[in-house]
Amino acid sequence: MLSALIFLPIVFAIVMAFWPQKNTVRHLALGFSLIEFVLSLGMLQKFDSSTAALQMVEQTAWIQRFGISYFLGIDGISVMLVMLTTFLVPIIILGSWNSIDKQVKGFHAALFVLQAAMLGSFLSMDAILFYVFWELSLVPMYFIVGIWGGSRRIYATLKFFIYTMSGSMLMLLAIIFMMRLTPEVTGGYISASLLDFYKLNIPFVAGEFLTPQTLLFFAFAVAFAIKVPVFPLHTWLPDAHVEAPTPGSVVLAGVMLKMGTYCFLRWVIPLFPEAAEHYAWIFIALGVIGIIYGALVAMVQPDVKKLVAYSSVSHMGYILIGLFVMNAYGVNGALYQMLNHGISTGALFLLIGMIYERTHSREISKYGGLAGVMPYFTIAFVIVTMSSIAVPLTNGFVGEFLILLGAYSYSPVVAAFAVTGVVLGAAYMLWMVKRVFFGPKGELVKEDHHPLLDLSVREVVVLVPLIIMIFWMGIFPNHFMDFSKASVDYLVKNKMDYSIPLSPNQAQAQEK
Amino acid sequence: MNTMLADILLVSPMIALFLFSLIPLSIKVLRGNVEQSPTSTIIISLIGLFLAAGLLIVFGGSGKTAFNGQLVFDGLTQWMGLIAVISAGGAMVLMYENPATRGLQFSELIFLAMNSIVGMLILVSAVDLITVFIGLELMSLSLYLMIAMSHEQKISKEAAIKYFVLGSFASAIFLYGVSFVFGSAGTVNILDLMENAAVLIKTNKVFMFGISFITLGFCFKVSIAPFHAWTPDVYQGAPTPVTSFMATAVKTVSFAAFLRVIATKPLIGSENLFLVLQWFAVITMTIGNVAALVQTNLKRTLAYSSISHSGYILVGVITAGISQNSAFGASSVVFYLLAYSLMTFGAFAIVSLIEKNEGSAIQTDDLAGFAKKQPLLAFCLTIFLLSLAGIPPLLGFFGKFYLFSAAVSEGLLWLALWGVLNSAIGVYYYLRPIVVMYMRDGDCDVSDEKHFGTTVAIVISALLIIVLGLASGPLFNMIENSLM
Structure with a gap:
């Protein structure tokens, strides 16, 4: 199989x-x-x-x-x-x-x-x-x-x-x-x-x-x-x-x-x-630095794609912290955040790709007022942004919350620093959304010679499964977490003397 | 009489090769010095090679000795001989299809190549230092002429002279060492020598000198730094098929003889010698890789890459030398040489197809657009280069894996560490031709319409690199069992 x-x-x-x-x-x-x-x-x-x-x-x-x-x-x-x-x-x-x-x-x-x-x-x-x-x-x-x-x-x-x-x-x-x-x-x-x-x-x-x-x-x-x-x-x-x-x-x-x-x-x-x-402290410290550094650098990027790339550095910092605090909350959260990040950042890159195909530019300053021209695109983008900045009911919230919970029980200081990443993350993403989608129309949006079409049917089909996943994973996290819970709990409990058991019939097969 | 017959059967591969090498030359003489069609020449010589390979498989690996213990036919002889014969055969196909070598004197060139292979087979089977020398010289003298024989460019003459002068020095030093050994130990048979080596090497300075000189002679032949300086110039200057011949077959057999001399029985007490060799290995890997980084000429890059691979192989030779009673180190060397010969042959074969005229020195940047024109060949070159870089699951990766595993198991962790760090450097220059081929626009194409045989050889090597890579376990077991 x-x-x-x-x-x-x-x-x-x-x-x-x-x-x-x-x-x-x-x-x-x-x-x-x-x-x-x-x-x-x-x-x-x-x-x-x-x-x-x-x-x-x-x-x-x-x-x-x-x-x-x-x-x-x-x-x-x-x-x-x-x-x-x-x-x-x-x-x-x-x-x-x-x-x-x-x-x-x-x-x-x-x-x-x-x-x-x-x-x-x-x-x-x-x-x-x-x-x-x-x-x-x-x-x-x-x-x-x-x-x-x-x-x-x-x-x-x-x-x-x-x-x-x-x-x-x-x-x-x-x-x-x-x-x-x-x-x-x-x-x-x-x-x-x-x-x-x-x-x-x-x-x-x-x-x-x-x-x-x-x-x-x-x-x-x-x-x-x-x-x-x-x-x-x-x-x-x-x-x-x-x-x-x-x-x-x-x-x-x-x-x-x-x-x-x-x-x-x-x-x-x-x-x-x-x-x-x-040596967990090294990785936790690097995770915290990654979160804050990634967020700060993302904030000043003129290029949307680069902004999302640095946001990845920031998000991966959370996952690293979740792994190295080594308690059940942290590890479960980290594993969940891996999936979230895959879906929300994947969706962001796809959305950026869609707009890039139309205008061949990713400069934030050249956009503005896109919401009026491409309403459906805007809706999709805002939903994915919400997931990326971990708004409750979206998948990102569950993961980050668990990681912060785990980090708190490891050390409140770590949690305090990590939380600043949430704030900064919201800041740079929402600021970017504001500059791209709202406000006065930018030079690329105004131009008449290439009309900006809203999402095509194909693009809707691409985005809908991702958006469904964002909400599904945000509202019913147990549907997904149940698959990994047993393994993660076992790992956290036995990490000092870990070995994956083989299920009985497979152990038999191996002995042959 | 019977023993004589048995001996002749054992050396039958060499006899067959020599006889077949005479046929094209005789035809030319009988035609009144008018060159016959190269096709007939190459077919006859390839038949000879197949015959020799077959005889080697049948009689080669019995462990018997011939001519009063001067030649031995064991697993090492068989494997190294086969690798040499096959890669030399590949190089001869290149000679046939490369415009630089398919000239007026093709039958002479092939005659020399076949005799060089006879020398190689003597070299891999010799257990007597004088016989080793004979094999070495027969191989090298033919080679000097082959390098010089291309008839247009100055650069190949220069390469030939350079190689000849330096090579003669190395041979002389080797022979000098042999005389020291004979003077101090009273024998030049490797097997006898090794019985007493442990004592002699500690007590007798003259013997130590002799062994060191012999080692230096080999280091030159396999281009170990600091005796590597001839390699880039000669590899670049020689016609590409001859370069391929040198980089694969010649290097393989030289390492075989090297291995036999210093690792037949552990040279207990010669820790200093092995310490020096360890440093040589480190320097060689570093120089090869670092120098390759800054090359712009593809052939020269491959030459430096070949030096760095000598360094890796030397790690294996040292491992084999200091391991007490295991064939692990020696088998890893054989395995690596097999992998190395396949991928190096492939890379040079593609260079040979692309170059417009001999010595025109294709630059790495000239490859631009090759992937569009020749997707199959570009894919094969990618396989060769990735395998040289040691990317799994290709053969080159497993070669390195076995080599460094052997080194780790003998406690040479620092050599293995240095080796893997160097492999990481190597990735950069192996990727560059791939970048240029696939990611830049250009109109690079094969230069000659005649490239069927070469293409077949290239595709076979690429397939072997993939398939043997996946099946490396059984292959390694086979090698190790035959070397036990």
Whole structure:
């Protein structure tokens, strides 16, 4: 089941690359992505949310010499992110219907490979398999930004690739080092399985930096922190976002950043609990700095897309705090906020893309009074903005509230600083909305030679599911949180001695 | 008599190659020094290569020795020999289709190439230092001529002279070292030497000198810094197919002999030697990668990249040298050389297709627009470069993974650390051609209408890089079992 989920997009990509007809490529891609989404719904149907156990496990030896296996599994931590990925891809394809006009086949093939790589990194339970998917996800993104991006695309895409790659190289070494340690717990053979990694007891000496657990912790944490991105490693993100084509930005903000935070939860915290606890303050502090810094920088951006990109830095700061306070509120909130951010920021990028297609400009100062010309567009934009600044009844509220609750029980000071981010966030988003949609008509809105049409049917179809999700997740958070609750609670309770149990029949199967 | 026959069977790959190398040349002589069609030449020589590869598979890996223990045919011989024969075969296909080498003297060129391969096979199987030297010289002398034989450009003559002078020095130093070893230990057979090496190396300074000189000779051949300076000039100046020949086959067999000399039995007590080699590895990786960053010429970039890969491989050789009784290090070297040869061959093959005339030195920026004109070849070049950069799940990634795993398991964590940091630097210059190819507009195209064979070879290497990457586990097991 999980294999099908990962490899179907690869098959789609190959079919796409050899599809003979140019004008039906988009329809085909949309159909494929919907098939994938339906398949993932089927997976969700079978998913048992009452247990923290690893489900739908598939394990086959891959490189036996090093205990590397093809090992997939899903639990409460990954299930919603998988759904987010499969949910966003059809929306992205529909949303980029007109904006991608060169090498359409190549674009959709890259998108499907990217989808496969992202799903693979969420579902892998083997360190090397995970690393393969993690690195593989860079390549299609590199091309998406580099070929279909804006004017400084080459600089942006190289920066993105090299930043991420340098981080993960150290992670690879850390993985090799940990594999060398596994014979202690497996009874003599090397293993790259995450479950065996969890069993490791790596010595930790508080205060001494050159000890195995601390070094390994930082090797992993830096790799993921670059991806998140955590201040001060965030500088690739604004460049990549601004230069990426709309669909690229949506995938980047919607899913790829979540790979970083997900991995903190899946790898760093359970593998190195003592180090994570001891050095949590660093990440919480960086999270707080990220929130405030991101918000302040966003406030002064003249470019809408850059503004949203910096708001991402700010939002990811919340998620980081939620993860590292390591209590049930914080972690649940962080996981929920990952989904929220994926949906609301994804929607913002799509909306910006729509207006950019009409005017070819993202300068805030050139707009103004758009509300009178494009009322439906304005309504959609305002709703998504509300979600992004966490107004109650929208999804953003639930996540941020839980994170702040968690932060408060960790330290009221942290919570106090984090709350300023909420205020600042409201400030820069609403100020931007005011300047773009209200007030006197700007030069681009006034111009007669390109009439600004309101949302087309296609664009409505793109936005409606996102807006439904915004309210659904805001009003009935339990519908979504129930899937992850068991796993998160289990993780928080047992983080010092964590191991994911296998469900009984799968444990039997493994013993054979 | 029977033993003689057995010995001849063992060396049959070399005999076959030599005989086949004579055929095109004889035809030319019989035609009164008029060059026959290159197609017949290449077909005959490729048949010879296939035959040699087949014989190598059948007789090569038995672990027997031939000619009073001068040549040994074990797993290392078989694997390294096969890698060399196959990548040399690929390079010969390039020679056939590259306008610079498909000239008037094609049959001579092929004769030299085939003899160079005979030298390579001697080199990979030699366990006697004098035989190693013979193999080395047979290989190198043919190579000097091959570099000089292209008939238009000055730059290739310059490269040939440079390589010849420096290479002769290196050979002389190697031979000097051999004489020291013979003088102090009384034998030049590697297996016998290693029995006493542990004692000799501590007590006998002359022996230590000898071993060091031999090591230096090898370091030159495989372009380990600080003996690498010839590499960029020669790689750039030689006709591209010959460069491909040098960068893959020659490097593979030189490393095979290097591995055999310093890692057949652990040279216990020679920690200092290995310490020096560790520093060499560090310097080589750094120089190769940093220098490649600032190159604008594609061939030169690949030359520096080849130097940096020598550094990675040297890490594996050191691992093999200090590991007590495991074939892990040696197998990781063989695996890496296999990966390296495939991807380097592929990259040079595409350069060979693009360059307009020999030595015209295509710049990285000249690739602009290649992806539009030749989507398949551009995709293959992307695979080669990403594999060289070590992006999973391609073969190059697993090569690095095994190499650095071996290093970590022998406690060489700092070398592995340095290696992965260098791989991160490498990403930058491996990505640049991809950027130019896909993201800039231009009209780069293959220069010659005759490129079927090269294209097939390129596509096969790209497929192998993907497939062997995914199936690297069984492949590595095979290599390790045969080296046990």
